[in-house]
Amino acid sequence: MTNSEFLRVMSEGTVKQRHPISGNEVWTVPGRGNRPLGITGPAPQPVDPAEHDRLCAFCHTRYLETPPEKSRLVREGGQWRQLEGVRAEELFDTVAEFRCIPNLFEILSYDYWHLNHGYELDPTTAARRAGYLSTPAGREHVLAVQKGKLRISGLSDAEIEALGEKEVISRASGFFGGGHDVVVARRHLVDDATDTSQLASAGTLTVEEHRQYTRFTISALQRLLETIPRARHVAVFQNWLTPAGASFDHLHKQLVAIDEYGGSNQRALTREIQQPGMFNTRVMQPAIHHHLVLAQNDHAIAIAGFGHRYPTIKVLSTSPVCDPWLMDPIEVDGMSDLVHALHAATGADVASNEEWHQRPHRVGIPLPWYINIKWRVSTLAGFEGATKINVNTISPAALKDLLIPRLRELRDRNIVSVGLIGDECRISQHPLRYSRPQG
Numbered sequence: 001m002t003n004s005e006f007l008r009v010m011s012e013g014t015v016k017q018r019h020p021i022s023g024n025e026v027w028t029v030p031g032r033g034n035r036p037l038g039i040t041g042p043a044p045q046p047v048d049p050a051e052h053d054r055l056c057a058f059c060h061t062r063y064l065e066t067p068p069e070k071s072r073l074v075r076e077g078g079q080w081r082q083l084e085g086v087r088a089e090e091l092f093d094t095v096a097e098f099r100c101i102p103n104l105f106e107i108l109s110y111d112y113w114h115l116n117h118g119y120e121l122d123p124t125t126a127a128r129r130a131g132y133l134s135t136p137a138g139r140e141h142v143l144a145v146q147k148g149k150l151r152i153s154g155l156s157d158a159e160i161e162a163l164g165e166k167e168v169i170s171r172a173s174g175f176f177g178g179g180h181d182v183v184v185a186r187r188h189l190v191d192d193a194t195d196t197s198q199l200a201s202a203g204t205l206t207v208e209e210h211r212q213y214t215r216f217t218i219s220a221l222q223r224l225l226e227t228i229p230r231a232r233h234v235a236v237f238q239n240w241l242t243p244a245g246a247s248f249d250h251l252h253k254q255l256v257a258i259d260e261y262g263g264s265n266q267r268a269l270t271r272e273i274q275q276p277g278m279f280n281t282r283v284m285q286p287a288i289h290h291h292l293v294l295a296q297n298d299h300a301i302a303i304a305g306f307g308h309r310y311p312t313i314k315v316l317s318t319s320p321v322c323d324p325w326l327m328d329p330i331e332v333d334g335m336s337d338l339v340h341a342l343h344a345a346t347g348a349d350v351a352s353n354e355e356w357h358q359r360p361h362r363v364g365i366p367l368p369w370y371i372n373i374k375w376r377v378s379t380l381a382g383f384e385g386a387t388k389i390n391v392n393t394i395s396p397a398a399l400k401d402l403l404i405p406r407l408r409e410l411r412d413r414n415i416v417s418v419g420l421i422g423d424e425c426r427i428s429q430h431p432l433r434y435s436r437p438q439g
């Protein structure tokens, strides 16, 4: 396919796009993008500084409302330290900048892995479970959270009492060896917030905090692959704000281990076998040809994506290494810096999904690590259902035009570490090194 088959502008301005991997068709119709982004959050409420840290169950004064923690990252002076399996008695001894906790309601439950794949807790996890339950505070915490979960599931207090403590605790194995984790950031609101609209989004973190957030998420991803041997892939995503599917307006990422590659990975693997290096030819070359490059540093490139239903920013690693947990930390930081800068340029009031795409586990075919940031600003209409042609309200070029001045301003103010922006970028013919150049 030629560059214009992925993206072409019709005489009156309609932009017809084809997704480079799925082949999905997306049109942007002139004029529709001029509508406002559709940001209508709840009316801001004044907030007492004393309430900053108790606004939701992810806030750091409410550690006991979430299941037992797997690990946390703390900052001591200028140093970051990762603590594993903090006991209930010690939860409030330090403040977690980021913590990894099991999701209370897993997409795939412990029972899914146990009953379908014979999964049992590995010795380390079993020991952590036993240790946590061996103290009164730990036992009480697990009982309280598991009872709360049963109550939300529809059981009455009498039914829960009838189960008995032993049974309630036996149902809590997913809290220790489950395959659905949440990585939660410390802040709910920015430090100097005066009302509830001043949320601490990914873009409000410092460059260093965002790097630690990314590295810590990768360590959680790696742990899931190690503890659940039958996991073929871990879906990593960040839903920001209710329109994007978030339950709390408190920054967090989710990691879900699955026993398949997932449809989009399968399609990418098939295309890569047919056309090695296709992320260079099908993604990067059309993006360069159509001037959609947003930013570049030594280890990553950001582009305005094409062929997406929602306006989508794509950040791609240029590392020859495919698996993020095997990359040099400096390469991970390069990805983090562009993702952070683009969240900052997007703004905290835009609902978004951040979706990680990394090669599925134990696959020999190379695929680059990349991250999509999708702005959830348009809604599906009957036209899409009837034609299978999606209408995106902001074309890739319009998305770029929105973002470039904001990136420049953020760079000038030293808020982001973004490298080169827009036309400053110097990109080679095969900028992604995950696969040997073909032809």
Ligand SMILES: [Zn+2]
Binding pocket: 054, 055, 056, 057, 058, 059, 187, 188, 248, 249, 250
């Ligand atoms: Zn919160």
